[in-house]
Structure formats: C-alpha cells, structure tokens
Amino acid sequence: MKVRILVSFKDSVLDPQGQTVKNALHTMGYAAVKDVRQGKVFELDLEGATKKEAETLVPEIARRVLANPIIEKFDWEILKGRQGSSP
Amino acid sequence: MKVRILVSFKDSVLDPQGQTVKNALHTMGYAAVKDVRQGKVFELDLEGATKKEAETLVPEIARRVLANPIIEKFDWEILKGRQGSSP
C-alpha cells in the first residue's frame, strides 16, 4: 500500500521559502498567486499493511520521525491505485 | 482557489533523502516500510482564477519555476474546501 504524508509549517511559523517562491512568481508576472506555502511530501510503500494498521503506523511515523511537532503539522492519505503523475 | 503541486524526483533518479529516511525507519524497526520517496509540496493561493485558467497556469508555473523537468516530475490538484490537516 502506498501512503502519502504531507508535512508543512504550522500556520504560526513563517515560511520564508514559500515567500521567496511567491516573490519570484510575482517578478515573473504571475500576479494571480496570492500566497505560497512550501512543505515536504513523503511517499511510503508499506508492505502487507492493512488499512487499519496503516492508520496507526503512519501517524506514528509522521509524528515521531517525519515532522517536528514544534514547527510542523502533517496530513496523510492512502494513495489509490492511480498515483498519477504529470510529465 | 487553492492548488497543491507535488514535485519529486523522477522514478529513475536517485532520491538520497528518501533512501536515508527509509534506512532510518528500518533501524527503528519499521520493517513494513519498503520504500520512501521524498519531495516538495507547494500550496498556491490563486486569486480570482477559474478552474480553466488554473489548468494552464499551474502546470506552466510548475514546469518553469517549481520543478526542473530534467530530473523532476510534478503532479497537481485543486484543493477542495477542506484543506484538512492533522494536529
């Protein structure tokens, strides 16, 4: 089973990387972009785990390892069969 | 409108960060984790863009600014109202 975990800064923490991307986009003329937040994404391949096991395992891994709870929050989902990806 | 863009190395490209995380998880006893790929996620707030406009704008930004198509691929989606996030 493939799961995807998104880790990003808590709203209370400034995200200078996102700001920099936003500024760059403005300079390039993409005025419609009002805000950018940048974070990390992890895709885990879990072997032989059931949905239920994943539901305990993934948040545990995210909390213990992937995110630093002082500054970051996380979100996760099980990836359906597709896992599509553009070019 | 909020959109989410995921940028990660193409499958054939080495992902040292993902590999290192995987090894760490194994050492910690999370044997079920067969593979880890790490990437970046960007959440953009687009003001006044229609779905159609987003469909041209977002891939263009992703290709030109957020990803280097030589080694990276990207994937994107429009975020529905929820944008949920754990803890």
Add this chain to the structure above:
Amino acid sequence: MIDKKILDQHSLTEDEYRLIVDLVGKEPNLTELGIFSVMWSEHCGYKSSRVHLKKLPTEGKHVVQGPGENAGILDIGDGQVIVFKIESHNHPSYIEPYQGAATGVGGILRDIFTMGARPIAVLDSLRFGPPDDPKNRSVMEGVVSGIAGYGNSIGVPTVGGEVYFDPCYNLNPLVNVFCLGLADKDKIFYAKAEGAGNKVLYVGAKTGRDGIHGATMASSEFGAETEHKRPNVQVGDPFKEKLLLEACLEVMDRGLIVGIQDMGAAGLTCSTTEMAAKGGMGIVVDLDKVPQREAGMTPYEILLSESQERMLLVATPDNVAAVQEVFAKWDLDAPVIGEVVEGGRARISFKGEVVVDIPVDAVVNLCPAYTRPSVAPAPPPAAPALDSLPLPADCGEVLLKLLASPTIADKEWVFRQYDHMVQVNTVFLPGADAALLRIKGSKKALAVTLDGNSLYTRLDPRTGARIAVAEACRNLACVGARPIGVTNCLNFGNPEKPEVMGQFEQAVTGLAEACRTFGIPVTGGNVSFYNDTEGLSIHPTPVLGIVGILDDIRKAVSPGFKAAGDALVLVGESFEELGGSEYLKVVHGLEAGAPPAIDLEQEKRNQEFLLEAVDAGLVRSAHDLSEGGLAVALAESAFHGARKVGCEVDLDEALRADALLFGESQSRIVVTCRRANVGRLLEMAAARGVPAKAIGLTGGAEIAVRQSGRELLRVPVEKACRIWKDSMPGFFEVRA
C-alpha cells in the same frame, strides 16, 4: 548488425570501428561497442588533446606521480604527500545547475580519496554570463549552492576560487572544481588490479540508469519507456560519499586492499578495464552481483551507468571479510562482483552468459590519438589607437565603476555559502591572493590558487596561458609560498573546428613555456572540449591550479594594509598597455587589443625577490596587480585590512593616466613595509634586477593617487568598499 547509424550514435568513426574489430579479433556486440565508445570518447580518451599535452613538463624533484592516475602526487617532506587535481563539470551544470555542480564536487573528491588521501580543500573556478540577466543569475545561484551543498556536507572546506563573467558563457557556464588532499607517503594507493585470484569488490551507491552516455543509443533500441528515464544529470548524495570516504580511507589505512578506483565517467566499464590494464591483468565480473537500483537493467546499462558515489576495490581473498566489516560499520555493502585473472581480458557475464569479452589494453590504452587540423587564431580585434581613446573625465568614478563590475566586485556573496573553515586548517579565508592551509603538527603551510583570464586567452591564447601560470605563481608568492606543482583544466570549444584547435595548441604551448620557466611540473589536469552552444564557442579558457608551499607559516603575508604610515612599494614595471583590460571592457565596451606582454624571466625574478623579502620578514602586506590594475589593487589592499587604512600614492611614470591607474601590465605587486625598511627592500630588489620603487604611504581614509604631483583620483575607502561589497548581493537581492 553494427551499421553506420549505430556507429554515429556511439560517436565512433568507421576507421575507429575497423580498429576495434582488429583489436578484439571479432565484430564486437553492442555492449562491447558501448564500452569502446565511452572509453574512446574525447572525455576519456583524450583523442584530440593527447598529442599536444605531451608538450607539458611533468618531471620535478617533488613528483611522486605525474599525469596518468586519478590525481597528481607531490612529496612535501616529513613523510607526507599532497594529491591534487581539477575537473570540469560544465555541461551538467548548465542543464541542472545545483546537481551538476554538486556532482562535480563529488567526482573530484573521489579522485583524491581513491588515492589514499584525505581531501583537505576544494577550490572552484566559475564562469557565467553577466549577472544582470536573470537566467545567468539562476544558473549561478544553483551552481554556488550545489558546490556548497556537497562540499559543506561532506566536510571539506571550499577555501578559494574565482568567478568571472562574460557573455560568451551565457549558454555555456564553466564549473571547474579543484581538490587537494593530504596523505602519508607510504599509504598511497593506485588504481591497479594485481594478483590473480584477488577479489573485486563493489562499494557505494547502487547502480541506476542515470547518466548513461547521452549520445550513445537511439530510443528505438531501448524503447521510449527507457529513454525518458535516462537523465544525463545525476543527483548527488554527499552523505553517502562521506560514508564512502571514511570507509575507503579506513581500509586503506589498515592496508586491507590491493587497489582502488572510483567510478566516474564510464562507471563500471572504466574502473574495471582500467584497473586490469594498469595491473597488467584480466578481470572477470558478474553483473548479477552488481547492486542495482532499478529492475530490468541491461548489461549495457549497468556497464555504462554513471551513477555517483561508487568505487571498485581489489582485495586478497583473506581480507575480503575484514573489508566488508569496515564498510558495514559505515552502513555500506561491499559485495564481491568479480576476480582478477591472468590473460588481459575483461570477461563480463550476465545471467550466466558472457556478454563482454575484450582485451583491456585495447579499451584503455589503444584509443587513437588525432592531430586535428588547426589554424592559427585570428589576430585580436585591434584596439583603437590610444590617442583616439578619450581619457576619463573622472578617474575616481572609473575606479568605483570597476570595483562594482561583477568580475572585480567582492565575491563574498559566493564564498559565504561555502564552509571554508571546517577541518580547522584555513589560515587565510577566501579573499586573499591564495588560500593558505596549515598542516597540523608542522610549521609548514600549503597555499593554493586557481587562475585564468579568458579575455587574454581569447585575444592571444599563448600569451594568455603564460599569464595564467605567471599570475597563479604570483598569487602564491604574495602570501609567501613557493609554487611546487600544477594542475590545469583546459576549457575549449569544438576541437573539430580548426580555429579552436589552433587556440588549444597555442594555449598549451604557452602553458608549457611558463611551467618550464618556473620549474613546476604539471601533474595532471583535465580537458573539456565541445563548450559550444548554438554554434558559438566559449573563449578559450585554461584554468590553472597551482599549489605552493611555505616553510614557516608564521611568515605568511596577507594582502591587507596593516597600519597607517607604512611605505608602499610597487614592484615591477608599468607600461602603456590597455589591451584586454577590464577598464577597456567595462568603461569603453571593448574586448580588444593585445593582452599585456609578459616577460617570464622578469616575472620569475620579481617573484623570487618577493619571496626573499617575505622570508627576511620585511613585507607587511603584498597584493598582486591583475584585473583593474594599480588602482584596484590599492583599493583591495585597503579593504582587506582589519582597519581599512587608505593610502597616498605619487607616481612619476609618464604614462596616460588611465594606463597608469587601470592598465594591467604584468609582473607587478604592491608591497608595504615599515618605513625604516624601504631602503633595504629596494636594495634587495636592485640586487636581483627587479624594478621597484617607493610610491607612497598607507594612511588616511582615502585612496589617493597623484601623477608627478597632480591628483588623478581621491576616493574614500569606506565608500569604495561599500560599492565593491554591495555589487554582487545587489544582483541577487532585487527580487526580495
């Protein structure tokens, strides 16, 4: 089955193919052809350059290893040697600046530690298009952070380098990285497979499809699916390389291996055949044992992959377990993939079948060398007669303009991103004429510099190359070090163009002449041809990396003025030479004229004198005159001082003011000494036939220059320094 089309895809000529058939004794299969194609490529085989490189002097009393190994080795006494080399990573750095530059660092580091040396310093020579173009800035930003990302992580300080800007690099930036290592003389290792029955071990990262020689195969052979998976740029993994470095040094230190070779260009192919050829042996390899990152790789792909952070070791069967234990300690696998055998052939099997069976000598040593047609480079565009060139109305403004020009401006924006202090040896941080490293437990120090002015080489390749050597040695002399060895990276256009070949020949001639004069051996280097994009070649750009030694580190001299009231002495003679100068380029928009003349013998005398004066303890600061001439050299000396002391200078040369201030006549150095010592210093110069004269005093808060009493310029040090410092960040911070 092998036709013209396949040969074209492999960049082999029909003559070369016939030679291969001859040497192998049969028609090669596709995998064997692939092996020849990479090993006989320009990059690995030095086809176009070999005949010319023979002109370079390679012998000297310190030389332990000259060209022909991964890096050169020089004896520095006390049972220690230095190992150093320079490499280019130009094309990958344009395609993917961060990873291209990062893997460039990774590659040169492996060249050094594969010989048993611990890398102790990196220097980088970078050339980009002008930074006012956002595209150039983004390449530069990526390259600099890539070098930082790799070097900082692995813990080797990046202690110096150079950055030049010219439109000829718009589509073809140059990224040359130099590395210096230190080893015990009795712990040097070579890329040799010796002893039949010894085991071949593979260590480091798994092999993936990355970096397979871009031009080698059409997509139809592999299918579109494989094709799009084949990026020519690889992602560096400095963490893995750090583990590899420590594990390799540990097995070498404990004498557990027989030979070792990094897998760089042409990967497994190059390392297996080279090690066997150098040992006069054969080798058998089982590709099924090679750790692979991707499923379904063909023998062709496994052999030609250029995945990073991999090495090949040879060990006696007795030691295999001990070697594997060391690698396991560093979390690395070290599987045995083959064996050294008699017979001089590489026999490689895959799924139980022999897929390659070729003589290693043919692959490694018998690549044909060509004397390509060449024409003498066209004479440079004539500079306008000096009389027709208007004198600047305000020389102070010109100085400020030069200080702000990207090539001359402060490069702190770059080197602040590099960890230049790790390993606690860096005595002179970036910014001095040469980087200076102490050797722990010794009074000695090593000085290193990279140099090359490609505008000069474009205008006159031979003179430009001579100047590059002279200037590098002069930089070393300015810190008090004596040059002991040279490595070089020759960045040129397409060698199949006779003009490019003409430039190459002349540049190599100039290098050879200058190295002979200074008595310094060339111990290795790198040639990067085909730096052409959209039909335009870059300026011929030889980059010299020269290492020097200082016997007593306490005598080292830095460029900054030390205090007010010191005497300023100008060593060397000034001529009315403006050709190829930054002044002409920046102020008049001309890349024209003949570069300044250089008299190598005089240059050598000037440097010998400086070294003698430093040794006698007479010199308080020394800085060489290069781009921007005297005025810029004075300004830089003022900026480098701890207290930013100014100076008052009066010159009596009857030259045009602009030539006097901004001309780039060679062999000159500004020196300061205590006032009481001026007499002794000048006598010492005279005794050696070195022109030198007292030109003023340090002090005040301004840089002021007069010509026979008439004031030419007067600029506040603080203001000038701010302009010099703010220029580079200014290009990058506009976006914030």
Add this chain to the structure above:
Amino acid sequence: MKFGVVQFPGSNCDFDTFHVLRNVMKQDAVMLWHKDHDLKGVDCVVLPGGFSYGDYLRSGAIARFSPLMQEVKAFARGGGRVLGICNGFQILLELGLLPGAMLRNKNLKFLCRHVHIRVENEKTDFTRAAKKGQVLRIPIAHFDGNYYAPAGVLKDIERHRQVVFRYCDAGGTITEEANVNGSLAAIAGIRNREGNVLGLMPHPERASEALLGSEDGRTIFASLILSLEGRKPARRAAVRKKTGHD
C-alpha cells in the same frame, strides 16, 4: 578531564573538536561511536558539528535515534555535562534535551562567517570563564540556525535565564543586522533549565587557535573544564588575543 566526542555518520567537525580538546586544551578526549552504548566513562559529552545523516529530513532529526543517544539522554538527565555545537545543538533540540527548533537561515542560504556573540549569562558551566556581557568572536557555518520557539516556551527560556549567547555586533549591541540568521530574540546558544546541557550554533573549536584568527572559543572549553574540575574561575582563563592576520 575526559571528554567524549560523538561520531555520527555525517559528522564532520568531530576531529576538529577532538583536536582542540586534546591538542589545544590539553584534555583527555575519546571518540564515541554512535552505534555503541558505551560512554567510556567520560565527564563531558560533546556532540560535534556536521551533517549527521546528511541533514536529510531535517538537521539533526535522524541522529537522535542513534543507540548512543539513549545513553547520552540518561547521562544528561543524571546531570552530566553535554555540549552540542551546531549540528550537535540541532540534535539536542530534536532530542528534546533543549527547547525549541531550528528554521532555515533568514536569507535561505548557508552562512559561513565570523559573528559576534554576547555572553548573556556568565554564571553557567559553559561561561564561567567569561565576563558579564563579554563579546566573543566565533565563526558560524550552518543552513538551519534560525532559532525558533513558540511564544510561551520563549518566555520560559528567558525567565529561567537559559539564553547563554545572543548574536550582537562587535560592540555588544543586539541589532537586526547582527542577528545574521534571523534567530528569535537573537538566540545563538541556550542551556537547559538544570544548566548541564548547552547548545550553540557558533563553532568554538574554530576559534581556539590564534593562527586561525580568534581564540575566543576557548572561553567555552575553559569554562567547562573549570566547572568539571569544580573550581572557581581563575583569571588565567581564556585571554583574548589579537592575531596577526586580517
């Protein structure tokens, strides 16, 4: 006194720190391997700078799971002195031995340069050889040194005088410009509430020899030695010497 320098995969200031402890400060020093469970009877554990595990994931995030770190944690809880330099500081934060977290430098670039830091609390085991408000010139070299703590935590840290060093200008004034990486409250180094664990971003081992441009870093090592020896600061400690090179 016996110091132990922990070696993680990717540590790169381990030998620098060892060199200074042994050859400059003339102390007994040993290397401690991250996979072991043995602290070899040291009096003080030093977590050196570098890029443990490549700083992949987050700086210091993976190293905290090393076997030896369980012993270090216990050692610290038992009052043993622990000094974390740069990556070592980041590991201590990830481990929870010190409060807060690190963000990327405010200019989003790696920064290697000399900075000035002001001794905010000279009554600690790590600063007792320093004078009140003394300004030290010590290099930094990091990408993630922008200290952050949630408002409540910061208040706590300040109340318990846990801030040991702040970035300042050469004269000792705290300015936005001098706070080169953007740290909250210009924090360059903090200790735990008990006072036996210190983390700082600047590298004192790079400023311990006159030849390398500054000896101010010795103040920190000298303080540690004094406190380990249970002695009062003597006047001999850490003289500030101007060096020959600029």
